[in-house]
Amino acid sequence: MNKLVIIVIVVCAFMAGIAWEAGVFLAGDRPDYKATGEATTDAPADPEPQPALEPASATQGADTADAGPPARTAIPEGPLGDLVRKGEQIFADPGQYASAYVGNDLSCGNCHLDNGRYDKTAPMRSAWPMYPAYRSKNQHVNDFAERLQGCFMYSMNGKAPPRGGEVIQALEAYSYWLAQGTRTGVELDTHGFPDIAEPEQPPSYERGETVFMDNCAFCHGADGQGQLAVDGASGFPPLWGPRSYNWGAGMHQIDKAARFIKAAMPLGKPDLTAQQAWDVALYINSQERPQDPRFNGSVQETADAFHQHNSQYGKTVNGTVLGEKSPPSGTVP
Amino acid sequence: MTRTGATIGLLLLASVGAAQDGQATTQSLDALVQTCAACHGPEGQGVGDFPRLAGLGESYLVAQLEAFANGKRENAIMKPLVAGFSDSQRQALAEHFSQLPVKAAQQGSGVADINEAGKKLAELGRWEDDIPACVQCHGPEGRGIGEDFPPLAGQPSRYIQDQLEAWRSGKRSGDPLGLMEQVAKSLKGDDLAPVADYFASLSPKKEADHE
Numbered sequence: 001m002n003k004l005v006i007i008v009i010v011v012c013a014f015m016a017g018i019a020w021e022a023g024v025f026l027a028g029d030r031p032d033y034k035a036t037g038e039a040t041t042d043a044p045a046d047p048e049p050q051p052a053l054e055p056a057s058a059t060q061g062a063d064t065a066d067a068g069p070p071a072r073t074a075i076p077e078g079p080l081g082d083l084v085r086k087g088e089q090i091f092a093d094p095g096q097y098a099s100a101y102v103g104n105d106l107s108c109g110n111c112h113l114d115n116g117r118y119d120k121t122a123p124m125r126s127a128w129p130m131y132p133a134y135r136s137k138n139q140h141v142n143d144f145a146e147r148l149q150g151c152f153m154y155s156m157n158g159k160a161p162p163r164g165g166e167v168i169q170a171l172e173a174y175s176y177w178l179a180q181g182t183r184t185g186v187e188l189d190t191h192g193f194p195d196i197a198e199p200e201q202p203p204s205y206e207r208g209e210t211v212f213m214d215n216c217a218f219c220h221g222a223d224g225q226g227q228l229a230v231d232g233a234s235g236f237p238p239l240w241g242p243r244s245y246n247w248g249a250g251m252h253q254i255d256k257a258a259r260f261i262k263a264a265m266p267l268g269k270p271d272l273t274a275q276q277a278w279d280v281a282l283y284i285n286s287q288e289r290p291q292d293p294r295f296n297g298s299v300q301e302t303a304d305a306f307h308q309h310n311s312q313y314g315k316t317v318n319g320t321v322l323g324e325k326s327p328p329s330g331t332v333p
Numbered sequence: 334m335t336r337t338g339a340t341i342g343l344l345l346l347a348s349v350g351a352a353q354d355g356q357a358t359t360q361s362l363d364a365l366v367q368t369c370a371a372c373h374g375p376e377g378q379g380v381g382d383f384p385r386l387a388g389l390g391e392s393y394l395v396a397q398l399e400a401f402a403n404g405k406r407e408n409a410i411m412k413p414l415v416a417g418f419s420d421s422q423r424q425a426l427a428e429h430f431s432q433l434p435v436k437a438a439q440q441g442s443g444v445a446d447i448n449e450a451g452k453k454l455a456e457l458g459r460w461e462d463d464i465p466a467c468v469q470c471h472g473p474e475g476r477g478i479g480e481d482f483p484p485l486a487g488q489p490s491r492y493i494q495d496q497l498e499a500w501r502s503g504k505r506s507g508d509p510l511g512l513m514e515q516v517a518k519s520l521k522g523d524d525l526a527p528v529a530d531y532f533a534s535l536s537p538k539k540e541a542d543h544e
Binding site for chain 1: 457458460461463464465469470472473476477478479481484509510511512515516519539
């Protein structure tokens with residue numbers, strides 16, 4: 001029995017290898033979304049930039065081309081496949097399948113579209129091979145499990161699922177499975193959110209408000225609080241307020257939000273200009289949201305320690321210091 | 334912005350209408366509803382390939398009546414009908430049908446089997462072609478989101494297909510932000526039937542609410 005399983009696995013791996021090579025060959029001219037080629041800072045699934053383990057060579061095309069994630073139907077049978085499927089399920093609906101760790105109305109797929117498969121929104125496939133990595137966010141080397149914990153603490157304003165527990169293990173298994181065929185430490189073109197052109201004019205709250213009302217409010221509401229589906233199921237996610245990401249989430253940074261918005265919003269028809277994306281990113285991230293979990297009691301000190309760049313935290317907008325009236329962080333059920 | 338303008342216009346028209354014909358407005362609403370019932374059913378539940386109106390969002394219904402009148406939704410039956418309605422009558426009709434109850438048992442054109450191709454496109458989209466999942470805007474199991482994203486569950490398959498074809502050919506246009514037009518034009522011709530069949534096969538109301 002065991003022998004049979006091993007043979008099946010070996011054969012599958014061999015076939016996958018052939019398919020991968022063919023995919024790399026066929027996808028040689030895949031478009032590069034990173035127009036400026038600049039190193040990214042800290043997208044939700046982004047470590048600090050790291051040098052590639054192998055120097056560029058004659059096979060450079062093959063180094064960066066990516067055949068994409070495996071087909072959904074290719075998840076194997078057996079215990080590993082079960083864990084991968086569990087991870088896929090949690091990824092799609094953490095509020096249901098990891099509810100003890102989720103403190104708002106967001107889910108993984110709100111930022112990592114298509115269940116973490118979509119090339120333009122920091123696919124899990126491009127994150128997995130880049131860990132462990134040093135992160136300035138917490139000033140030490142993070143492994144992938146710790147990076148996932150960060151998503152729950154910040155983007156989902158919840159609590160870190162325990163290392164080695166089922167939630168983290170399943171999400172790791174799912175990411176590992178999506179990343180098959182990638183090379184450890186070699187950054188894919190799809191790593192993080194795509195780069196965006198620098199704004200021609202400094203981002204403006206007033207222009208951003210207009211962009212928001214014209215392009216975002218129809219789904220996310222004029223008050224940014226999203227909309228539930230007819231039966232109370234999740235509809236369009238809230239972009240600020242107590243049920244959205246907190247002041248420690250990557251998405252609260254203007255540059256990161258601008259890159260995501262330019263790449264993916266409005267959903268299905270992302271046609272904003274770079275300037276519009278910067279403006280509306282500033283507008284959205286100039287609204288109050290749950291407190292930064294690293295808050296030490298002083299908005300000023302927390303701002304100095306963690307919000308020096310691309311953040312509105314601690315700044316005065318419409319007469320209020322952002323962070324002073326934040327709803328609490330880590331509000332799990 | 335536009336909505337504010339439209340609302341002001343409606344208020345003006347409504348007040349003028351009320352001043353002129355008083356009670357006649359309510360009587361004519363009954364008569365108008367009878368006109369709609371000929372195709373959409375006495376309770377707006379939909380008949381054959383004619384879509385359900387019951388429980389659709391009021392603002393969505395108003396927008397559709399306007400679109401029939403101004404030609405953004407080309408439809409030989411609806412255009413002359415709607416052309417005769419005043420703005421206040423359109424508003425009253427939309428309000429009436431939006432408030433009718435949705436019945437769980439009613440199903441579109443009786444497509445029994447859930448087909449995998451349609452289900453996949455509906456629930457997952459096809460992001461390789463930048464196509465979002467239908468349910469991301471039309472709600473889980475196609476039961477709609479808010480007033481402006483209409484439910485698809487239980488609508489006739491033929492109706493859904495016709496609409497997708499209309500978006501693709503330009504016979505339907507002018508939706509907010511052009512989102513649906515963009516998605517429809519990104520679909521392939523042989524996507525339409527499976528995805529329409531899939532939504533037609535779903536119950537417009539949650540299973541738990543059945544009994």
